[in-house]
Amino acid sequence: MSESSRDGVQSWTESMSARERIRSVAETLREPRSVNWISEQADAAWSTTNEELQDLVEQGQLRRVEAGETTLYQPDYTRLLFEEIRTLIEENPREELRSELAAITEEIEGWQATYDVETWEDLEQSLADGTLASDELRERRDVIAFWRENEEDRRLIKHALELYSDVESAREQMTTVADRATS
Amino acid sequence: MIFLAGRDRYTQRTLLRDVHDRLTDQASCENVRYRPSRRRPRYIIADVDPTTLLSTPYDVENARLEIRFWYPVGVDHEYYRINWVEPDRSLMLGFHQDADHPDLGSCHIQLNYEDTPVNRHGATFFDAHPLAVLDDRLQQLPAAIDSINWETGTPSLPTWPV
Numbered sequence: 001m002s003e004s005s006r007d008g009v010q011s012w013t014e015s016m017s018a019r020e021r022i023r024s025v026a027e028t029l030r031e032p033r034s035v036n037w038i039s040e041q042a043d044a045a046w047s048t049t050n051e052e053l054q055d056l057v058e059q060g061q062l063r064r065v066e067a068g069e070t071t072l073y074q075p076d077y078t079r080l081l082f083e084e085i086r087t088l089i090e091e092n093p094r095e096e097l098r099s100e101l102a103a104i105t106e107e108i109e110g111w112q113a114t115y116d117v118e119t120w121e122d123l124e125q126s127l128a129d130g131t132l133a134s135d136e137l138r139e140r141r142d143v144i145a146f147w148r149e150n151e152e153d154r155r156l157i158k159h160a161l162e163l164y165s166d167v168e169s170a171r172e173q174m175t176t177v178a179d180r181a182t183s
Numbered sequence: 184m185i186f187l188a189g190r191d192r193y194t195q196r197t198l199l200r201d202v203h204d205r206l207t208d209q210a211s212c213e214n215v216r217y218r219p220s221r222r223r224p225r226y227i228i229a230d231v232d233p234t235t236l237l238s239t240p241y242d243v244e245n246a247r248l249e250i251r252f253w254y255p256v257g258v259d260h261e262y263y264r265i266n267w268v269e270p271d272r273s274l275m276l277g278f279h280q281d282a283d284h285p286d287l288g289s290c291h292i293q294l295n296y297e298d299t300p301v302n303r304h305g306a307t308f309f310d311a312h313p314l315a316v317l318d319d320r321l322q323q324l325p326a327a328i329d330s331i332n333w334e335t336g337t338p339s340l341p342t343w344p345v
Contacts, residue, residue: 008211008238009321012314015208025312028198030191030254030261041312080193092222100222138283145253145262146225152189153223 018044022052023061027080032065032072081156088160089167097157097164104150104157111143120147191254198313199224202250205317211236212248226251231267237325243269252313255282260289261313265320267328273297274338276327278306278320292327294340304343 012021021042029038039049053073056062060079065072088097117123123144127137199217203224206212212229219225227250233241249266266277275295284291287305294301309316323345331338 009236009324010209011322012205012318015205021314024201024314028194028201028312028314030194041315043315075194077190077193080190080197084193084196088222096222100220103219104223134283141255141282145255148256149192149195149225149253150223152192155189156192157222 013043018042018048019052022049023056026053026056026062026073027075029074032067032074034070034072038073084156085160085163086167088157089164092160094161094164097161101154101157101161104154108147108150111147115140115143120144120151123147195252195254196224198252199227201314202227202252202317205314206248206250209236225253233269237328239325243271245269245271249277250317252317258282260308260310261316263313263316265317265324267324274331276331276340278323278327280308292340292343294331294338296338301338302340304340306343307345 016024022038022044025038025042035046035050035053038053039046042049044052053062057064057073060076062073063076065074092100111123112118115123115126117126120143123140126132127140132140203215203217206215206227206229209229211232213232215227215229217224217226218228227248229248231246231248233243233246236246246267246269249264249268252261252263255262260280262281264277264279264281266275268275273296276292277295278290278292280290284303287303289308290306291303292306293303309319311319326345327340327343330340330343332341
């Protein structure tokens with residue numbers, strides 16, 4: 001590919017294959033969707049989309065949902081949860097996960113002090129206070145979203161730390177078996 | 184249906200990784216990173232070479248893209264901010280789909296100069312998947328930046344039709 005043709009904002013149809021786009025759309029759905037909807041969003045042919053979705057169902061990435069006459073697809077959220085935990089364990093030493101927990105706690109404590117509240121729900125109630133200026137409202141809405149994300153990430157990271165040793169020893173056993181097989 | 188606590192957050196984390204990979208594949212984007220961290224993704228930030236990204240000579244050397252997608256409670260579509268930031272001249276142009284400025288509809292485009300909003304216009308709400316929305320907004324970005332009008336050293340965004 002010449003340098004000039006790579007200029008500008010490449011559309012995702014240029015940078016990703018149809019199957020990659022279908023996979024991305026399907027794995028990040030928040031609600032069950034049809035083949036038609038997914039093919040339209042991914043800018044992919046219906047038949048390619050249908051094939052790829054069937055593959056993803058067989059691999060356990062997607063779930064099929066029957067809604068009356070229609071078949072819909074959604075991610076397997078339980079699997080997504082375990083994959084997030086697995087990624088956290090594989091990509092991070094324990095110490096980094098512990099530091100991230102500390103950073104989350106520190107950030108939440110900062111908000112508790114700044115807004116004089118205990119939880120994000122308390123902060124949400126303060127939005128009804130008619131005296132807040134629009135930029136203050138915006139700031140508080142952002143903090144509420146960050147706070148919820150922090151709580152959800154804290155739960156994930158805690159799960160990762162709890163499973164860390166078990167995953168490590170499972171991996172060591174696999175390595176030992178592989179060594180024995182090759183020696 | 185089984186309720187999984189924080190389910191949207193797994194979806195959001197997967198989505199942000201896809202956004203990260205998408206920007207990494209752009210020839211004009213470099214140093215694509217997560218803020219505050221890959222372990223706790225909220226924003227995807229990329230340094231941008233404006234001349235390459237806009238396909239036209241541009242008299243600013245450094246710019247960056249700052250992208251956030253999230254799912255607020257009680258709203259049936261995603262929120263996002265897709266911001267073009269020029270730190271050297273304190274300029275920010277962004278597509279914002281959030282709870283601010285409901286008078287402009289679900290989505291608006293906003294120009295800030297020196298940390299102060301200069302103009303806002305309603306922008307079309309796309310009832311679409313976040314990755315399809317991102318693609319559309321990135322395609323619109325060069326036209327949006329081209330619509331900025333500089334007069335005596337001050338920028339404005341007189342209109343935004345899309």
